[in-house]
């Protein structure tokens with residue numbers, strides 16, 4: 001692999017939706033699976049750490065030098081939809097809003113909820129992203145992966161992936177998601193699907209600080225409870241540390257008021273956790289993934 005395939009000392013702040021990030025020692029954006037595989041292989045052969053980011057919409061990256069190679073999948077966006085069978089094949093960098101809108105245009109049902117989630121397919125599988133009872137796992141047939149330690153490539157069927165609420169086994173193994181096969185219901189009511197998709201996006205924009213820099217919900221909902229309600233009950237909306245603020249619109253969102261550092265955001269997360277634990281006895285587990293922090297992800 002030659003040098004033009006990646007950048008050195010690359011600032012990641014524009015590659016996260018919260019607009020905060022450190023500097024990657026090496027950074028690359030492959031355009032296809034071949035380039036992606038070669039980069040992962042390069043990291044292994046050169047004994048470099050290899051970390052994957054999608055759209056960075058669930059990521060807090062510490063403002064330090066991130067050693068090794070960071071690969072962003074956003075340019076790997078091949079998407080094939082078979083309207084009659086409902087079978088979809090997509091590379092890991094396909095954005096969920098693109099997927100959702102493309103499904104709606106082809107009259108396929110089941111992806112309407114995903115229109116307002118600004119992440120990639122790979123990130124959504126890794127996070128088991130969803131809303132209410134709906135999640136991407138429901139539509140998954142199989143996932144193609146590469147093991148970054150052994151460089152083996154293979155396909156895993158959905159039945160062999162133990163998805164849980166905002167959890168997939170990819171959070172604890174060495175597998176990198178290359179692409180996925182999914183199924184959505186064909187022959188749906190075209191107009192109804194388009195309308196539901198539009199309404200879902202409208203609802204998101206009305207209930208979340210959608211256009212401000214954030215990483216979506218900061219904490220997972222504890223069993224039989226809502227993180228946003230617990231934080232709101234504590235009167236923490238509007239609480240600020242440096243440039244980071246607990247959103248006044250949605251208590252489970254932290255927004256970057258233009259100049260937040262990763263430290264501001266991390267401290268705000270910790271303060272919220274401490275206050276909720278002290279008063280309510282509930283530990284809020286972050287949904288957001290962290291890179292470059294000493295935090296058990």
Ligand SMILES: Cc1cc2nc3c(=O)[nH]c(=O)nc-3n(C[C@H](O)[C@H](O)[C@H](O)COP(=O)(O)OP(=O)(O)OC[C@H]3O[C@@H](n4cnc5c(N)ncnc54)[C@H](O)[C@@H]3O)c2cc1C
Nearest residue numbers: 054055056057058119120122123124126129130177216289
């Ligand atoms: C405004 C807003 C609204 C949101 N609403 C929702 C919502 O309704 N529901 C919801 O569940 N989430 C929501 N999110 C959070 C986020 O969009 C999802 O978690 C999304 O799936 C993350 O995808 P990503 O591509 O941005 O992943 P990233 O943030 O880039 O990465 C997240 C994790 O996935 C890993 N990863 C990414 N791609 C791969 C890959 N190809 N192979 C292996 N690992 C990979 C990364 O290493 C990282 O650990 C929201 C975020 C925002 C900013």
